[in-house]
Every structure is written in C-alpha cells, then in structure tokens.
Amino acid sequence: MTSGTGPVGVALVGAGVISGQYLRHLTAFPDVRVLAVADLDEARAAAVAEEYGVPVSGGLDTVLGIPEVEIVVNLTVPSAHGAVALAALRAGKHVYGEKPLALDMDEAAKVLAEADNRGLRVGNAPDTFLGAGIQSTIRAVRSGLIGAPVAVTAATQGMGPESWHPAPEFFYQRGAGPLFDLGPYYLTTLVALLGPASRVSASNRRAREHRVVGSGPKAGTVFPVDVPTHVNALIDFAGGPAAGATFSFDSPVSRTLIEVIGTEGALSLPDPNTFDGPLLARGLHDLEWRELPLEGTTAGRGIGVLDMARAIRAGVPHRASGALALHVLEIMTAVTESGERGEFRGLGSGSPVPDPLPADWDPYAATLG
Structure with missing residues (x-):
C-alpha cells in the first residue's frame, strides 16, 4: 500500500557530531523535507537547525507534535535508541535510527512489534x-x-x-x-x-x-x-x-x-x-x-532515510530495514555472549536480503512530485 504524496517530512532527534553528516545530505535531497531538529540541549538543537536552514527546533515532544513529520531520524546515544524509537512510533511516526537498533534483543523486539502493530516502518543505519x-x-x-x-x-x-x-x-x-x-x-x-x-x-x-x-x-x-x-x-x-x-x-x-x-x-x-x-x-x-568500475551513488549518510521515504510512497520494502538491523544486533549479541561463555551461539532471527539499488538510482532526482 502506498502512503501519502509528495516529499516526505523528516525530523532529526539528536544534534550531536553525526547530525551534520545527515543534515548535509538530507537537506539536499528533493524527496525529503527536513522540518525539525530536537535535542535534550535545546540550544544545541537551535544552533544546528539554524546552520542547516531547518525551520523548527526544540525537544522531543516538539518535533513529535508536528503533523507533517513522517520519519523521525533517531541520532541519540545507543542507550536512548529504544526509548526514542518507541516514543516516535507511539506518536504515529516511522523511525530510522542510528546503529545499533537497541541495546539488546528484547528492547529491539519491542520496537519492531510496536511498529508492526501500528503499521509503521523501522529503518536503521548503517546505510553505507x-x-x-x-x-x-x-x-x-x-x-x-x-x-x-x-x-x-x-x-x-x-x-x-x-x-x-x-x-x-x-x-x-x-x-x-x-x-x-x-x-x-x-x-x-x-x-x-x-x-x-x-x-x-x-x-x-x-x-x-x-x-x-x-x-x-x-x-x-x-x-x-x-x-x-x-x-x-x-x-x-x-x-x-x-x-x-x-x-x-x-x-x-x-x-x-x-x-x-x-x-x-x-x-x-x-x-x-x-x-x-x-x-x-x-x-x-x-x-x-x-x-573494478563502480556503479551507484556516493552521496553519503542519509541515503537509507531517502530509500525508506521513497519506499513509503511506493508501498515497497525499504532496504536498510529493522529486520536487517535486528539480525545484525543478534549477531553482535551472540558474539558478546560467546566470548563470555566460550561456546558457539546459534542465531534464530534470520534476515531478508535487501535487493540491490538500481545502478542509476539518483538521490538528487525529484521522484515524489
């Protein structure tokens, strides 16, 4: 099922070091509109928003209350990933987060279950x-x-x-x-x-x-x-x-x-x-x-958000998915447990293998009207 028309509204939560890399690209992609930046330090959010020409800044509640925001890009520290993702989903927003998806498998499962119950999407870095x-x-x-x-x-x-x-x-x-x-x-x-x-x-x-x-x-x-x-x-x-x-x-x-x-x-x-x-x-x-010659984009951080935005409009799967991030989290969790216990650890989550991007996929082309 397709969802909405036109460019997709985006808000960033977390105005730390990594936010500039995302904003540099997201503000240049015509298929997304960056509407707000939030941070616990609202002065820092305001400074980052001003630097990149983003119209609204404030705390988490401020950006979650903007109806036009469809995707929340969660750039908080790892310990806050799960809580911020759940808050965004409960506000009716899709979520794209920095890695890891959550601190542990239980928290990650709650995020994906919340999204599934609400008919929303979860995406996750890396998009490299x-x-x-x-x-x-x-x-x-x-x-x-x-x-x-x-x-x-x-x-x-x-x-x-x-x-x-x-x-x-x-x-x-x-x-x-x-x-x-x-x-x-x-x-x-x-x-x-x-x-x-x-x-x-x-x-x-x-x-x-x-x-x-x-x-x-x-x-x-x-x-x-x-x-x-x-x-x-x-x-x-x-x-x-x-x-x-x-x-x-x-x-x-x-x-x-x-x-x-x-x-x-x-x-x-x-x-x-x-x-x-x-x-x-x-x-x-x-x-x-x-x-070997390369084909594809070298645009930078944010192309996973863009692919997710276009997929929302087209009603097709996005590539940097929550299921992929969950499987990567399970691998890392099992590696940690294996090192502690000195034994092989089996994995059960599996993961869909994302389709390659078309070689001519262009982040700077306006495809959503």
Whole structure:
C-alpha cells in the first residue's frame, strides 16, 4: 500500500557530531523535507537547525507534535535508541535510527512489534552498504565473478575514538565498543552480500580498564571502560560461507579490511564505513589486483532515510530495514555472549536480503512530485 504524496517530512532527534553528516545530505535531497531538529540541549538543537536552514527546533515532544513529520531520524546515544524509537512510533511516526537498533534483543523486539502493530516502518543505519562500493560488490558476486563465496576475512583496528571525539565516553559503554560501534558496517555488508548468519563463536578482551579524553573541553578526563575493546569472531553463514572478523580499539596498527574468497577468485572490498571504492578483484591465477568500475551513488549518510521515504510512497520494502538491523544486533549479541561463555551461539532471527539499488538510482532526482 502506498502512503501519502509528495516529499516526505523528516525530523532529526539528536544534534550531536553525526547530525551534520545527515543534515548535509538530507537537506539536499528533493524527496525529503527536513522540518525539525530536537535535542535534550535545546540550544544545541537551535544552533544546528539554524546552520542547516531547518525551520523548527526544540525537544522531543516538539518535533513529535508536528503533523507533517513522517520519519523521525533517531541520532541519540545507543542507550536512548529504544526509548526514542518507541516514543516516535507511539506518536504515529516511522523511525530510522542510528546503529545499533537497541541495546539488546528484547528492547529491539519491542520496537519492531510496536511498529508492526501500528503499521509503521523501522529503518536503521548503517546505510553505507547502499553506496556504490558495496552495491558494486554485491553485483560482482551475483554475476559469478569470483564463483561461489567460500570465506571472508574482515578487520577494523585502531586505538579508539577518544583521541579526537570531545565526548567519547559512550563509545565504551554498553551498546558500543568496537563491536557495536564499528561492527554494524561490516556485519550489515556481509549479510547483504552473503545472506543471514547461522552461528558465531568469539574471544573478547579489554586492554585497559580506563581511557582518557584526548581533545575538547574535557581533555584529560579519565573514564571507565565497560565493554570488550578487542573482539575476534568466527561467523558461519546459512548459505555456506564462513567469516573471521576482528573489531578492535586496542591496536596501534590501523587496519580496515574485507576480503571475500570464492571458488574462482577473490574480492577486496572498500571500507564499509564509506560509500565508494576502491573495489579490487583477483582471479585464481592473477598476480595482481585489478580495480573494478563502480556503479551507484556516493552521496553519503542519509541515503537509507531517502530509500525508506521513497519506499513509503511506493508501498515497497525499504532496504536498510529493522529486520536487517535486528539480525545484525543478534549477531553482535551472540558474539558478546560467546566470548563470555566460550561456546558457539546459534542465531534464530534470520534476515531478508535487501535487493540491490538500481545502478542509476539518483538521490538528487525529484521522484515524489
């Protein structure tokens, strides 16, 4: 069933660091209209709204009370994701949230059940897998370029965000850490590429009990670390492939890697926290990688919201869905539990595999009138 006509009204909740990346793109897409920005700090919401030409700012109740707002983009800290999503759904709004979907599976299930009961949609970051780099990867695999996928090696390593982020404490609290903060980019890419995972095993470590804020007004502040900061995971996919993945805030060596091995070759994927390339391929007997051409958009954060808005109008599924985010959350939760218990953990949620975006999908074209 289609819903409404014309551009889709959007409000952002959470005016922190990430909001500028969303607003820079959402305010340029003709198929959405950014109507409001909300934050617990209403002065900050007002400043962000003024910077991007958004007409209304205030608290959560203010933006939920605007009838023309159809999608609430939830950019709050992870501990608030579930509560804000539920409030928006109960106000009759669709919700698109930053990752993770919620702190745990029970809270996430409540969000999806609320949406289902009200005939509303849930979407969730990351939407980087909709960019040209990963979409071109998906097309290459589906074309048979590397034969049947067999195995994946993935890694994201560095020293953590406290050196540059002015308020990094939440990165080291429940619902974050390298697994929940960076893992969704990698795991969403792998599920979109290979289908749902079936079981996981993991080993988790925490190098330091405390970290120090390295920049901004709180520089020098010591804060506790509540989550594992180095995670090694083995992931089996229902379709047959297996992945080994490392997520670390403890490594002095920065590394970003996804390599897919197939029966007829291999692919080296772009950083899944970006929207473009390079995408490299190598045949069984090739001595060098060759770069593949990319097709698709490199617009940036917000294309998942736009795809959801267009899908609402067309009455078709959106790609960065709540079901996909739930499965990624289940993988991360099972990885955490496996590291604590030293055993394989089975997965039960499954996930629809989103259709690739058309290669000529244009975020800057007005398609909704």
